[in-house]
Amino acid sequence: MTTRPPSRGGSGRKGAGPSRSGPAGRPGRPGKPGAFIRPERERTGPRTSALDAAQRAAQGRGDAAAKHAPWRPGQEPRDRADAAPEPFEAIDEAPRRVRRPRTERSDDAAATPPRRAEATARGGAPVTEGPTRREQRAAASATLASGVQTLTVDEDEAGMRIDRFLTTRFPQLPFTRVQSIVRKGELRVDGKRAKPNDRLEPGMSVRVPPLKLEAQGERPRSVARDATDADFIRSLILYEDAEMMILNKPFGLAVQGGSGTVRHVDGLLEALTGKDGQKPRLVHRLDKDTAGCLIVAKTRLAAATLAKSFRSRSARKVYWALTAGVPRVPQGRISTYLAKEEPTDADARMRVAKHGDEGAAHALTYYAMVDNAAQKLSWLSLKPVTGRTHQLRAHAAHIGHPIVGDPKYFSIENWELPGGIQNRLHLLARRIVIPHPRTGKPVDVTAPLPPHMAQSWNLLGFDASRYDPIVEAPEA
Numbered sequence: 001m002t003t004r005p006p007s008r009g010g011s012g013r014k015g016a017g018p019s020r021s022g023p024a025g026r027p028g029r030p031g032k033p034g035a036f037i038r039p040e041r042e043r044t045g046p047r048t049s050a051l052d053a054a055q056r057a058a059q060g061r062g063d064a065a066a067k068h069a070p071w072r073p074g075q076e077p078r079d080r081a082d083a084a085p086e087p088f089e090a091i092d093e094a095p096r097r098v099r100r101p102r103t104e105r106s107d108d109a110a111a112t113p114p115r116r117a118e119a120t121a122r123g124g125a126p127v128t129e130g131p132t133r134r135e136q137r138a139a140a141s142a143t144l145a146s147g148v149q150t151l152t153v154d155e156d157e158a159g160m161r162i163d164r165f166l167t168t169r170f171p172q173l174p175f176t177r178v179q180s181i182v183r184k185g186e187l188r189v190d191g192k193r194a195k196p197n198d199r200l201e202p203g204m205s206v207r208v209p210p211l212k213l214e215a216q217g218e219r220p221r222s223v224a225r226d227a228t229d230a231d232f233i234r235s236l237i238l239y240e241d242a243e244m245m246i247l248n249k250p251f252g253l254a255v256q257g258g259s260g261t262v263r264h265v266d267g268l269l270e271a272l273t274g275k276d277g278q279k280p281r282l283v284h285r286l287d288k289d290t291a292g293c294l295i296v297a298k299t300r301l302a303a304a305t306l307a308k309s310f311r312s313r314s315a316r317k318v319y320w321a322l323t324a325g326v327p328r329v330p331q332g333r334i335s336t337y338l339a340k341e342e343p344t345d346a347d348a349r350m351r352v353a354k355h356g357d358e359g360a361a362h363a364l365t366y367y368a369m370v371d372n373a374a375q376k377l378s379w380l381s382l383k384p385v386t387g388r389t390h391q392l393r394a395h396a397a398h399i400g401h402p403i404v405g406d407p408k409y410f411s412i413e414n415w416e417l418p419g420g421i422q423n424r425l426h427l428l429a430r431r432i433v434i435p436h437p438r439t440g441k442p443v444d445v446t447a448p449l450p451p452h453m454a455q456s457w458n459l460l461g462f463d464a465s466r467y468d469p470i471v472e473a474p475e476a
Contacts, residue, residue: 132276153204156278156300162189163196165206181209229271238293239445243302243437245280246445249294251424251452255285258347269296283307287390289405291450292319292429297437305437310387316433318470319382319392320370320449322426322456323401324412326378330369331469334395338363338388349408350394363388365395366473373460377404377418381430381470392427403427404456420459422452430468 157165166178166187178196185193188207189200200206239246247265249255254264266282273279281303283295297303309315337360339353353360364385371379378401382392390409396402397409404410404417405424417423433444449457449464457464 148210149208151206151208153200153202153206155202157200158202158301159304160200160300161196162187162194162198162200162206165200166208170208226271229268233265233268233272238447239443241436243298244283244306244443245296245298246432246443247294247296248447249286249291249429251289251291251450254288255282255294265294265296284310284387286429287393287425287427289425290427290429291453292447293317293432293445294429295432295434302437306434309434309437313385313475314435316431316475317384317429318431318468319384320428320430320453321380321382321392321396322404322421322453322460323378323380323396324376324404324410324415325401326372326375327367327369327380327399327401331473332367332399334363334365334367334399336363336395336398337361338391338394340389350388350390352394352398361388362386363391363395365392366470367395367399368468368470368473370466370468370470371462373462377460379457379460379462381468383470383473385475418459421456424452426453426456428453 151169153160153165157168160168163178163182166173166181170178181187182194182196186209187194189198190204191207194206233247236247236249237245238248249265254261256266257264269280269282278299280296280298281300283297283303283306286292286294295306297306337353337355337357338350339357339360340348341351342348343359355362366383366385368381369378370381380396380401382396384391388394393403393406393409397406397411402410402412404421404426406427407425428449429447431444431446433442435441436443448454454464456462
């Protein structure tokens with residue numbers, strides 16, 4: 001036998017409680033005769049507000065933390081009975097703070113770095129100089145051992161791959177570890193999982209997981225050596241502005257380091273590192289024995305823009321060379337496929353390959369003969385459309401007129417070097433025209449002949465100011 005549970009109204013008898021119908025009934029719900037009505041609760045808001053919790057937390061931390069409480073500066077915490085905030089217009093708007101890991105706070109105002117200084121809450125404008133690149137790296141490195149950090153992408157880092165972004169911000173982090181972090185989804189960009197080749201845009205937030213790495217000490221540098229290197233690099237400048245500079249790279253100076261190469265342009269550029277930690281960056285490269293125009297970017301944004309100009313073939317390059325013999329066709333087009341003879345050797349000799357061969361890439365060069373000496377030597381003007389390794393040297397040898405002084409590609413038997421001409425590579429990156437990374441207007445720079453080529457030009461009677469026909473050559 002089942003029994004009905006008693007009504008929540010009390011006695012369970014019909015008519016024992018007030019009816020839902022009539023004025024006392026809840027709006028929108030028809031009342032039943034004899035149903036119990038729950039008395040309306042007085043609406044006084046939540047028993048514990050967010051302001052109460054913040055006040056109690058601040059008081060529990062002590063006076064030093066209480067001054068960071070959410071109420072107005074100089075205002076004492078209110079009692080709970082007076083916890084309702086004032087109207088919105090009466091509350092001062094303070095600059096937002098970026099949440100950082102909790103550290104010991106100093107009461108001394110002088111301990112606050114000037115870059116982090118903020119105006120007073122009333123009437124002052126915030127003074128916010130962003131952290132320098134070096135400060136960002138130091139903070140990022142410190143965070144590796146302390147916990148999660150959220151990084152903001154700068155304008156200078158626009159278009160950068162996410163893996164490259166991490167290796168730049170955390171130089172001591174192995175690249176394999178960077179790839180592992182991204183692959184496992186531990187890295188988030190604007191709250192979403194990122195792929196290693198994703199590109200970043202200014203303002204994006206990158207969440208970096210906590211990592212454990214040993215602190216990396218800065219490499220000691222000699223002040224005197226830096227000054228000497230800086231003076232040397234400045235002596236090579238042909239063009240300079242706030243975004244880029246074009247150097248006149250001398251013969252015999254490598255662009256980047258390698259096996260047994262200690263002194264190179266990339267290393268010398270460290271002497272020009274600015275106070276913000278920005279080091280000038282190489283945009284392209286020249287062979288060690290090739291002299292002439294070499295572009296260097298001063299900012300990351302300029303480097304990305306200039307590199308894009310090279311990839312899209314917006315940059316125009318003209319080279320001068322002294323070659324053996326005289327081409328039967330004074331102006332022509334050289335189109336081949338080039339591949340390394342030893343794929344594992346970075347400085348291996350290039351060979352003419354067939355389409356479809358492993359590692360083969362198309363190479364296109366236009367050439368024009370400017371002058372010749374007794375049908376024995378030719379002054380060639382070369383205009384590469386593509387930018388393959390050793391392209392001009394391999395193409396000159398391919399048409400039977402290798403460049404004088406080339407130790408890799410000069411293979412003419414029983415050929416004697418004319419007296420007074422040095423056995424050095426006679427190849428000059430004579431001229432370059434490239435859109436400026438900021439304005440887009442063309443930057444046109446010409447490099448002078450290096451000493452050994454100037455000597456050969458004088459001996460052969462070549463006029464370096466003569467009109468160069470290759471300038472009018474096609475672009476593709």
